[in-house]
Amino acid sequence: MKKVNSIFDVIGPIMVGPSSSHTAGAAKLARIARSLCGEEIKKVTFQLHGSFQTTYKGHGTDRALLAGILGLSPSDPGLVNAYELAKEAGLEYEFVKKDLGPVHPNTIKFIITGVSGNITEIVGASIGGGEVLISSLNGISVNFSGNSYTVISIQDDTPGIVSEISRVFAKSGINMATITLSRSARGKEGTMITEIDSAPSEQDLARLRALPHVKKIICYMPVNE
Amino acid sequence: MFNNGNELLKLCQETKLPIWEIAVLDEMESTGADRDDILDKTAQAWETMKGSFADIEGRPTMGGLIGGEAKKLSLMDGEKTLLGSAANTAMQRAMACSQHNAAMGRICAAPTAGSCGIMPAALSTAAERLGLGDEEAIHAVLTAGAIGKIIVTNATVSGAEGGCQAECGSASAMAAAALVEMAGGSPRQALDAAAIALKNIMGLICDPIAGLVESPCAKRNASGAVNAMLSAALALAGIESIVPFDEVVEAMYDVGLEMNSRFRETAKGGIAATPTGQALAERILK
Numbered sequence: 073m074k075k076v077n078s079i080f081d082v083i084g085p086i087m088v089g090p091s092s093s094h095t096a097g098a099a100k101l102a103r104i105a106r107s108l109c110g111e112e113i114k115k116v117t118f119q120l121h122g123s124f125q126t127t128y129k130g131h132g133t134d135r136a137l138l139a140g141i142l143g144l145s146p147s148d149p150g151l152v153n154a155y156e157l158a159k160e161a162g163l164e165y166e167f168v169k170k171d172l173g174p175v176h177p178n179t180i181k182f183i184i185t186g187v188s189g190n191i192t193e194i195v196g197a198s199i200g201g202g203e204v205l206i207s208s209l210n211g212i213s214v215n216f217s218g219n220s221y222t223v224i225s226i227q228d229d230t231p232g233i234v235s236e237i238s239r240v241f242a243k244s245g246i247n248m249a250t251i252t253l254s255r256s257a258r259g260k261e262g263t264m265i266t267e268i269d270s271a272p273s274e275q276d277l278a279r280l281r282a283l284p285h286v287k288k289i290i291c292y293m294p295v296n297e
Numbered sequence: 298m299f300n301n302g303n304e305l306l307k308l309c310q311e312t313k314l315p316i317w318e319i320a321v322l323d324e325m326e327s328t329g330a331d332r333d334d335i336l337d338k339t340a341q342a343w344e345t346m347k348g349s350f351a352d353i354e355g356r357p358t359m360g361g362l363i364g365g366e367a368k369k370l371s372l373m374d375g376e377k378t379l380l381g382s383a384a385n386t387a388m389q390r391a392m393a394c395s396q397h398n399a400a401m402g403r404i405c406a407a408p409t410a411g412s413c414g415i416m417p418a419a420l421s422t423a424a425e426r427l428g429l430g431d432e433e434a435i436h437a438v439l440t441a442g443a444i445g446k447i448i449v450t451n452a453t454v455s456g457a458e459g460g461c462q463a464e465c466g467s468a469s470a471m472a473a474a475a476l477v478e479m480a481g482g483s484p485r486q487a488l489d490a491a492a493i494a495l496k497n498i499m500g501l502i503c504d505p506i507a508g509l510v511e512s513p514c515a516k517r518n519a520s521g522a523v524n525a526m527l528s529a530a531l532a533l534a535g536i537e538s539i540v541p542f543d544e545v546v547e548a549m550y551d552v553g554l555e556m557n558s559r560f561r562e563t564a565k566g567g568i569a570a571t572p573t574g575q576a577l578a579e580r581i582l583k
Contacts, residue, residue, distance in 0.1 A: 074450055079324050080338060082408045082445030082454070082471075083438060086345045089398030090359065090510040092410045123508070126582050130360045130509040132401045152356075152401035200455065202406070 085202045088151040093178055094124065094131035097198025099151060100295070101180055102140025104206060104218045105194045107292045111186040115164035116141050122177035125169040134167055137180070141165070145295040146202060175207070212254055212263045220249055220267040222292040223277075228285040229255040229262035237264060237286075240279045246270050261287070298323040300450055302488045302542035305443060309484035316474065316484050317439035323446075339435050339442075345405040346417035346438075349397045350390035358399035360581050362511040366519075367393035380523070383422055387526060388519040391418035395515035407438075408445045408454040411503075411510045412468035414518035416441055419472040419525040423479050433479055440478045441471035444491050451543070452550030456503035457562040459553025465514075465521040466498035466549060472525035473532070482533050492538035492545040494528035499545075500552055502560035504567025507578035513568050 076082065087096035106113065118137050120128055128134055136146070138154035142161055150157065158165060172179050176197035184192045195208035206216055209224065216222050227233050234253065241248055247269040255262040272280075272291060280289045299305040299319070308319050324335050353367050370389035375382030394414030398404045404413040416438070424434045445454065445467060453459040454467040473490035477483075482490075498521070506512045532538075538545065559566030568574050 076446045076449045078328050079320055079335075079439065079442035079446055080342070082449055083339065083342050083442040084405055084407065086342065086403065086405050087410065088401050089404050089410050089413070090401065092406055095401070096406075096410075127508045130507055130581055132359050135401065147403060149403050200457075201409075 081201070086147045087202055088136070088147060088149060091131045092202040093198045093200050094127060094133045095136045095151070096146040096202035097178070097200075097204050098124075098133045098180065099136035099140040099144065099146040100202060100218060101196045101198060101204045101206075102137045102182065103143065103145065103295065104196065104204070104292055105182040105184060105192075106141050106143055108194055108206075108209060108224065108290055109184045109186055109192045110288070110290045111188055111190065113141060113163065113184055114187050115185040117183040118165070118167050119170040119172065119181035119183070120167060121170060121172040121175060121179040121181070124178060124180060128167070138163070138165060176205075209263070212256065214254070214263065214265050215252060216250075216265055216267060218292060219294055220269070221271050221294065223266045223268060223272060223280070224290040224292070225264045225266075225280060225286055226288040227262050227264065228287070229259050230285050233262070233283075233285050234264060236283050237266070237280060240276060240283070241266070241268060241272075244273065244276050246272060246276070298326055299447070301447055302546070305447065306484055306488060315436075315440070315478055316443050316487055317436040317478060320439040320443040323443070336435065339438050340431070342405045342407065343431065343435050343438050345403060346407070347421060349402060349404045349413065350393040350417050350421070352397060352402070353389070353393060355393060355396040356400040356402070358396060358511055359401065360399065360507060360509040360511045362506060362509065362577065362581070363399060363515045364396055366515060367396060383426055384523050384526065386425075387418040387422040387522040390421060391415060391518040391522040392515050394418065395511070395518045399509070399511045399515075407441070408449070408467050408471065409456065409464045411456060411514050412464045412518065412521065414515070415465060415468035415521040415525060416472045416475070418518070418522035420475055420479070422522075423476045423526070423529075427479055429479060437475035437479045440487065441475040444471045444474045448546055452546050453553060459550065460556050460561055461501040461503040461517060462495070462498050462549055463553050464503065465517045466495050466501060469498060469521040469525045469528070470494040472522065473528040476525060476529035477532055480529065480533055482529075486532040488542040489536075489538040490529045490532035492540065492542040493531055494524055495545050495549050496538070496540075497524050497528065499549055502556060502567050503562040504560060504569045505562065505564055506569050506574045507581045508562075508564035508569070509581070
């Protein structure tokens with residue numbers, strides 16, 4: 073027996089068609105990728121794996137991906153006009169079919185170049201019903217759904233940093249739901265992903281950015297239907 | 298609060314409340330949301346559903362396999378058609394939704410995008426025939442949601458997992474129960490209607506040409522909407538489902554699990570694998 077939490081998992085989502093996994097999920101993945109980049113986007117390469125390779129045009133996956141990169145939500149009727157919107161925004165883009173190895177059949181890799189020239193690489197999968205999972209950020213394995221407010225911090229791998237970050241949340245009465253901690257190597261760069269129950273304020277984010285050893289803070293706000 | 302039809306029925310009998318009221322209480326308990334928020338959110342779903350069949354002409358679809366069906370049906374004089382105006386209207390709206398979905402229009406996936414035409418078509422047509430307004434239709438959406446929740450809990454609504462019987466079959470069962478409550482039938486009749494609707498589509502595979510949600514999906518939405526209406530009509534006439542709803546849901550899941558993967562949304566069997574289906578796929582996906 074499966075647990076269905078809400079009736080709106082069955083009556084919904086409200087989305088732009090035709091496919092929850094190939095359209096709505098793709099738009100959601102791209103929208104998350106946009107916020108993980110953390111700056112204005114100059115260029116994006118979409119590497120399409122598995123079933124996306126054959127049906128991406130017929131399911132409007134290409135438009136959904138462009139729209140998400142431009143910040144549109146999966147229920148925005150503007151999705152269908154994504155090519156025009158990308159042109160207006162001066163966004164450079166390319167779609168490449170690529171085998172990404174032993175990953176979920178509906179996986180996409182985003183290679184995003186920001187206006188500063190920084191490159192962000194994100195891998196995520198559309199896992200059905202419009203739900204997604206981000207599995208890699210700049211080569212570091214991560215695991216989050218984009219359904220919660222998510223704060224990603226890149227920091228020095230040093231003792232005490234986790235408690236410093238959680239203290240900032242505690243001070244503002246923000247409850248932490250999940251924490252994932254990983255690092256490239258001992259004493260090198262660490263990544264902490266915190267899913268929290270309420271939105272962090274600009275002030276909270278500024279406090280996090282001001283912490284010693286914290287190099288970068290990225291915040292993802294989920295779409296509210 | 299309830300995990301199956303039997304438990305839902307018991308709750309209705311104990312509280313003397315219709316299914317939709319139990320659905321609201323259940324949602325309050327499982328998510329902590331308050332009643333007004335739940336009704337507001339359901340109203341948004343209903344507005345989206347109505348919007349998804351509003352465009353009779355429709356835009357071109359991504360795959361170009363369908364388009365114009367709703368327009369053709371709208372040109373028929375409903376009273377003089379074989380099925381009469383109610384079925385004609387329901388088919389027209391179901392196919393309008395399918396085209397809207399395939400043309401990247403905004404829809405409510407209830408329970409899935411592929412079956413998104415069935416609930417809007419059946420519920421809106423019934424509301425008009427019964428002289429009911431949005432409020433009753435919104436309640437009916439909740440009735441349908443309770444049925445859908447039971448199916449997801451005990452089986453599946455995914456075509457990739459259980460074939461079209463799981464997608465369009467579930468949508469049709471959800472709509473059938475909703476129509477019974479709209480027409481003033483009992484919770485037991487609503488569950489009977491849902492059981493009948495599922496039985497009528499049992500075994501239907503998911504075989505979309507080129508893997509796209511267009512053909513035969515749009516016609517199956519028309520068929521699913523009318524199936525919901527006929528199932529509700531049978532139940533309202535006092536015809537019972539010989540096998541209870543919960544057992545039918547289990548049977549549907551069993552059939553789905555036994556289905557070869559060629560028949561579960563992979564576009565490798567059924568209509569998709571016919572010479573015509575293959576030729577169309579080659580043209581579209583090239």
